[in-house]
Amino acid sequence: xxxxxxxxxxxxxxxxxxxxxxxxxxxxxxxxxxxxxxxxxxxxxxxxxxxxxxxxxxxxxxxxxxxxxxxxxxxxxxxxxxxxxxxxxxxxxxxxxxxxxxxxxxxxxxxxxxxxxxxxxxxxxxxxxxxxxxxxxxxxxxxxxxxxxxxxxxxxxxxxxxxxxxxxxxxxxxxxxxxxxxxxxxxxxxxxxxxxxxxxxxxxxxxxxxxxxxxxxxxxxxxxxxxxxxxxxxxxxxxxxxxxxxxxxxxxxxxxxxxxxxxxxxxxxxxxxxxxxxxxxxxxxxxxxxxxxxxxxxxxxxxxxxxxxxxxxxxxxxxxxxxxxxxxxxxxxxxxxxxxxxxxxxxxxxxxxxxxxxxxxxxxxxxxxxxxxxxxxxxxxxxxxxxxxxxxxxxxxxxxxxxxxxxxxxxxxxxxx
Amino acid sequence: xxxxxxxxxxxxxxxxxxxxxxxxxxxxxxxxxxxxxxxxxxxxxxxxxxxxxxxxxxxxxxxxxxxxxxxxxxxxxxxxxxxxxxxxxxxxxxxxxxxxxxxxxxxxxxxxxxxxxxxxxxxxxxxxxxxxxxxxxxxxxxxxxxxxxxxxxxxxxxxxxxxxxxxxxxxxxxxxxxxxxxxxxxxxxxxxxxxxxxxxxxxxxxxxxxxxxxxxxxxxxxxxxxxxxxxxxxxxxxxxxxxxxxxxxxxxxxxxxxxxxxxxxxxxxxxxxxxxxxxxxxxxxxxxxxxxxxxxxxxxxxxxxxxxxxxxxxxxxxxxxx
Numbered sequence: 001x002x003x004x005x006x007x008x009x010x011x012x013x014x015x016x017x018x019x020x021x022x023x024x025x026x027x028x029x030x031x032x033x034x035x036x037x038x039x040x041x042x043x044x045x046x047x048x049x050x051x052x053x054x055x056x057x058x059x060x061x062x063x064x065x066x067x068x069x070x071x072x073x074x075x076x077x078x079x080x081x082x083x084x085x086x087x088x089x090x091x092x093x094x095x096x097x098x099x100x101x102x103x104x105x106x107x108x109x110x111x112x113x114x115x116x117x118x119x120x121x122x123x124x125x126x127x128x129x130x131x132x133x134x135x136x137x138x139x140x141x142x143x144x145x146x147x148x149x150x151x152x153x154x155x156x157x158x159x160x161x162x163x164x165x166x167x168x169x170x171x172x173x174x175x176x177x178x179x180x181x182x183x184x185x186x187x188x189x190x191x192x193x194x195x196x197x198x199x200x201x202x203x204x205x206x207x208x209x210x211x212x213x214x215x216x217x218x219x220x221x222x223x224x225x226x227x228x229x230x231x232x233x234x235x236x237x238x239x240x241x242x243x244x245x246x247x248x249x250x251x252x253x254x255x256x257x258x259x260x261x262x263x264x265x266x267x268x269x270x271x272x273x274x275x276x277x278x279x280x281x282x283x284x285x286x287x288x289x290x291x292x293x294x295x296x297x298x299x300x301x302x303x304x305x306x307x308x309x310x311x312x313x314x315x316x317x318x319x320x321x322x323x324x325x326x327x328x329x330x331x332x333x334x335x336x337x338x339x340x341x342x343x344x345x346x347x348x349x350x351x352x353x354x355x356x357x358x359x360x361x362x363x364x365x366x367x368x369x370x371x372x373x374x375x376x377x378x379x380x381x382x383x384x385x386x387x388x389x390x391x392x393x394x395x396x397x398x399x400x401x402x403x404x405x406x407x408x409x410x411x412x413x414x415x416x417x
Numbered sequence: 418x419x420x421x422x423x424x425x426x427x428x429x430x431x432x433x434x435x436x437x438x439x440x441x442x443x444x445x446x447x448x449x450x451x452x453x454x455x456x457x458x459x460x461x462x463x464x465x466x467x468x469x470x471x472x473x474x475x476x477x478x479x480x481x482x483x484x485x486x487x488x489x490x491x492x493x494x495x496x497x498x499x500x501x502x503x504x505x506x507x508x509x510x511x512x513x514x515x516x517x518x519x520x521x522x523x524x525x526x527x528x529x530x531x532x533x534x535x536x537x538x539x540x541x542x543x544x545x546x547x548x549x550x551x552x553x554x555x556x557x558x559x560x561x562x563x564x565x566x567x568x569x570x571x572x573x574x575x576x577x578x579x580x581x582x583x584x585x586x587x588x589x590x591x592x593x594x595x596x597x598x599x600x601x602x603x604x605x606x607x608x609x610x611x612x613x614x615x616x617x618x619x620x621x622x623x624x625x626x627x628x629x630x631x632x633x634x635x636x637x638x639x640x641x642x643x644x645x646x647x648x649x650x651x652x653x654x655x656x657x658x659x660x661x662x663x664x665x666x667x668x669x670x671x672x673x674x675x676x677x678x679x680x681x682x683x684x685x686x687x688x689x690x691x692x693x694x695x696x697x698x699x700x701x702x703x704x705x706x707x708x709x710x711x712x713x714x715x716x717x718x719x720x721x722x723x724x725x726x727x728x729x730x731x732x733x734x735x736x737x738x739x
Contacts, residue, residue, distance in 0.1 A: 274564050313705040318559040325701035333695055339733040341697035342726050346631035349713030356706075356713050358628065362697035363726050365734035373727060380703050382628075400727045404720050411716035 025131055025180055026143040029053075032115045034082040035135045036063045036092070036106070036172060038070045041077060051134035051141075051173030051186070052082065052106065054116040055207065059108035062203055063172030064187055065097045066289050068104050072097055072218050073291045080106055084113075085141065096213040099222050099288055100157055100229045100297070101202040102187050104172075105210065117174050119207070120181035120200050124148040130177055132162065132195065134170025134186055144170075148183070152196060155286055156233060156259040159196040160184045166195030222290065223369040226397050229288065229297055230372070234395075234402040237299065242413050248278050248305035250355075250389045253413035259284055260299060275308040275319065283330070288397065293334035296366075296374070296397030300330050303414070307387040320380070320388050327360075327378040331396040339364045341376065348379070354415045356383040357391075361407065366397070375403045377410065389414065418471050421514040422452060425503070430597065440468035444511070445478075458482050458507030466498070473498045473513070482507055533658055536611055537604030545610035550579045552617055585609055586655070593659035604658045612651035619643055627702040629711040633722075649675040 032054040040047045050067030054060070061082070071078045071094055080092040092106040124130055125148070132144040146164020153161075162175065166189040175184040175197050184197030206213075213221055237255055244251035266278035280303045288297030304323060308316050329341075343362040349355060357379035366372040378392040391414040395403050420442070424432040435452060443450045447461035454463075460480040467474050476495040477484040484492040485505045492504070500515040535541060554575035558566065586605035594600045623640050630636070652671035656662065662670075714722075 272564055274562060313707065315559045315561075317703060317705040319562060321701065321703045322560075324703060326696075328696040335693035339730045340694045342729050342733075343697050343699040344632040344719075344723060344726055345700050346719055346722070347629065347709065347711040347713045348716055348719045351715060353713075356709065358703050359719055360697075360699045360701070361719070361723050361726065362699060363723070363730050365727075365730040367734045370734075371731075373730065376697055378699075382703055382709055383706050385706060400724070404723065407723070408716045408720045411719070 021129075021131075021145075021178060023143075025176060025178075026133065026141075029115070029117065029133065029174075029176070029180060030085045030141060031113055032117055033133055033135075033141055033173070034061060034084055034108075035138075035141075036061070036067050037081045037083070038068060038078045039081050041079060047078065049135070049138055049169050050171040051169065053133070053172075053174040053182070054108070054113075055105075055119065055182075055203070056116055057112075057114060059112045060095070061092065061106050061108055062174075062185065062206075063104050063106060064185065064198075065099050065102045065104045067172045068094060068097075068106065069289065069291050072104070072222070082108065084111070094218065096206065096210060097218055097221055098202065098206050098225060099290060100225050101198050101206075102289065103185065103198060103203055103206050105206065117176065117182045118180070119204050120177060120183045123199065123201075124177055124183050126150050128177065130162070130164075130175050130183055132164055132166055132170065132173060132175045132186055132197075134166075134173025136165075136167035136169045138169055146175075146193075146195065151199070154258045154261060156236075156284060157229075157286060158199050158202075159187070159286075160199055162195040162197050163193055164195055165189070165193050166197075219368055223372070226288070226296065226369055226372055227399065230398045231402065233297070233299065234398060234406055238402075238405055238409065242409065244413065244415070246417070247280055247303055247389075248307070249387060249417050250303075250305065251413070251415050251417060252280065252303045252389075252391065253301075253410065255282075259286075260301070261285065274311070275306050275316070278305040279303065287331065290337075293332065294337040295332045296372075298331055298396045299393070301391075301393040301410075303392070304390040305387070306389075309386055311386060313385040316386050316388075317382075324378070324380045324390060327376065327392055329374050329376045329394040329396060331374065331394070333364075333374070337368065338366055338374065341374075347382070348411065349383075350412060350415065355381055355389075357381050357411075357414075359411065363403075371399055372397050373400060373403060374398075375407065377407055379411065379414070381416075384416070389416075418468055418473070419516050420466070420468070420473055420498075421516065421518075423512040423514065424452075424454070425510045425512055427508065427510070442466040444506070452511075454507070454509050456507040456509045459509060463506050464504070464511075467495075473515075475504065475513075480506070529654075529657065533601075533604050533608060533654065536607030537601060538607070539603065542603055542607045542610070545607060545614060546579055548614050549582065549610055549617075550575045552614075553578050582610070582613060589655045589659045596660060598659065598661055601658050605655060608654040608658060609651060612647055612654070615647055616644065619647065624702050624704060625708060627700050628704045628708060631711075631714070631722075632700065645675060645679055648678065 034052045036050045036052040037046045038048045047070060050063055052061045052063035055062045068080055071080050081089055082092050083089050090110055092108055095105045095107050097104045128148045129145060130148050132146055135141050144164045146162050149161040149163055152159040166186045170186045173186045174182045175186060177183050183200050185203060187198050188196040237257055240256050242253040242255050245254040260282050262280055262282040264280045267273050283300035284298050287295045289295055306320050341362040341364045343360055345360045348357050348359040359379040362376045364374050375395045375398060380390050381388045393410055395406060419436060419438050422435045426432050443465060444452045445461050445463035446454055446459045462478050463480045464484060465476045465478055474495045475498050477492040486492055487503060498513045500518045503510055503512045554571050557571050557574060583606060586609040589605045590600050590602045619640060626636050649671055652674050653667060656667050656671055
């Protein structure tokens with residue numbers, strides 16, 4: 001009983017302390033916090049909202065790229081507007097973006113004020129109390145205390161795992177430590193008080209690069225970032241040899257990277273099914289957001305296994321064929337962003353004839369970003385009487401040579417046991 | 418001199434033909450006549466024919482409704498008959514012919530007629546119908562996604578489908594019947610189902626080559642032309658069997674009908690085509706290993722080929738941007 005009471009007391013005292021600190025931080029920093037809005041020129045109404053914070057004396061404001069992505073894509077359709085803590089409004093100009101880390105820097109020309117958020121020099125410690133600031137659902141600026149839980153595991157582009165409610169509208173708001181230094185930027189939530197933040201060093205890097213970046217048009221900045229990101233991704237994927245991983249009667253590749261995670265299922269629990277089916281699906285659970293109609297920067301792989309000893313070979317193949325004709329790429333695209341797919345097909349086989357596939361490769365090119373493609377591959381094995389494996393991958397936003405290297409390695413690493 | 422008298426129906430069909438070597442012929446409804454007609458508009462003793470010095474003369478016996486030579490001239494007095502003359506009495510028609518009446522030169526059996534005759538034989542018809550039915554049932558069996566197959570229902574569906582497809586040859590037969598042409602149901606069914614079965618063959622060829630050949634080889638246009646030709650041939654044969662019509666007219670109608678059908682299909686496809694495809698369209702034909710004859714290319718060769726693909730879409734992206 002005594003122990004329980006102690007726990008209760010210490011808990012309540014720490015809550016009180018956190019509350020006080022949060023209020024203090026909020027009061028000091030509120031003047032450098034802004035709500036960022038995209039205003040649709042035609043209707044003069046808000047089309048998206050987010051938060052932003054001043055990062056220098058001369059009026060540069062950091063926010064999320066996705067808050068202003070509409071303007072970055074269609075500058076003639078929108079204006080970027082801010083509202084400060086006193087309710088004053090004005091226009092902002094877009095200076096630079098980092099689509100990979102979902103960051104943007106906009107500039108405020110008038111009504112400059114001196115206060116700004118300093119960027120932290122080091123990452124917080126695990127368990128450290130940090131404070132997320134922003135304007136959720138257009139309800140007004142708030143501060144949310146929470147805990148720093150280190151970097152999100154198994155992710156390709158680093159994100160901080162934050163325990164605390166990050167809500168829509170807080171995107172682009174700063175997350176500060178007890179001394180008011182920025183340690184992260186609100187970016188996403190997966191509900192239930194799990195939030196994700198962009199680490200402060202990404203913003204520091206964007207600021208370091210600022211002078212070089214603003215020379216280039218936004219589209220070119222995005223283009224270069226996409227190219228660099230896919231190179232980093234595929235270099236990492238192709239860095240070491242892939243290991244064969246058992247999948248039913250076949251081997252599929254294990255890419256030896258932790259940011260591609262696999263899930264599996266089969267119909268072994270349905271004894272009256274006509275065929276035994278198993279599926280393994282490996283993908284990254286992050287993507288690069290360019291606009292509402294375009295996401296990219298993903299790798300996903302899918303493997304299906306079919307077996308039916310009792311079926312005649314012809315019937316097996318007739319039924320198996322219907323599993324093979326509706327492959328698609330996983331990323332979101334629209335006509336404005338990309339061409340239609342062009343495809344090639346052939347019977348392919350490894351040199352030792354361990355497996356023979358009907359292979360299909362389809363590519364489409366990005367319209368605004370030269371040398372970047374989406375590649376979709378699917379192959380169906382056609383050499384066993386009553387069993388088959390379908391292997392599939394999609395690479396979104398990749399260069400030709402790296403895509404080809406990846407494709408060939410993928411083709412070579414799916415074999416029979 | 419002999420005379421030949423033909424009874425013709427109003428639709429110009431021959432009902433009966435009589436040859437007389439006498440010099441006196443009586444025609445009418447009465448039973449004392451040489452030619453007895455049952456037409457109620459004909460009198461008991463209606464016409465009298467007489468041969469005088471090798472020339473036949475015709476005389477109306479003051480009948481109630483009279484007689485007409487050709488289309489209008491009413492017979493009043495005895496008058497001479499020429500070979501080929503047609504006389505209308507009541508609602509009946511008689512044609513008079515002399516033994517030296519010229520005939521058209523004989524028609525040789527042509528190849529098409531031989532084929533059509535062959536296709537109309539019962540063993541062939543049965544064979545074609547069973548090939549079609551069995552193929553349909555087989556495809557339904559192969560595509561059946563469940564473990565328990567209801568074979569009765571498969572067979573029933575197969576037969577229903579075959580019955581459904583016989584509607585077309587039956588329509589053709591009905592049309593020829595309405596046109597007072599010989600109704601050759603057997604030949605229609607035989608010819609139609611030979612072509613329909615050939616369509617199955619084209620489908621198989623398409624699948625086989627689609628499966629084995631790489632995308633560098635496209636038979637699409639050839640196969641489309643082949644199906645078009647098959648459809649044309651089927652209609653041509655249907656019309657050949659059903660109607661008496663000039664060669665040019667038959668070709669025109671068959672070509673028109675085929676073009677109409679393929680044109681409609683094309684327009685239908687066109688109207689269903691999405692403005693922009695976010696999904697890839699590829700040849701997904703696969704067959705069991707027994708049908709695999711292609712020598713596989715290595716992954717390296719396959720990926721090497723894809724360089725063209727990248728160039729194609731890159732070019733497209735540039736064109737659209739410009």
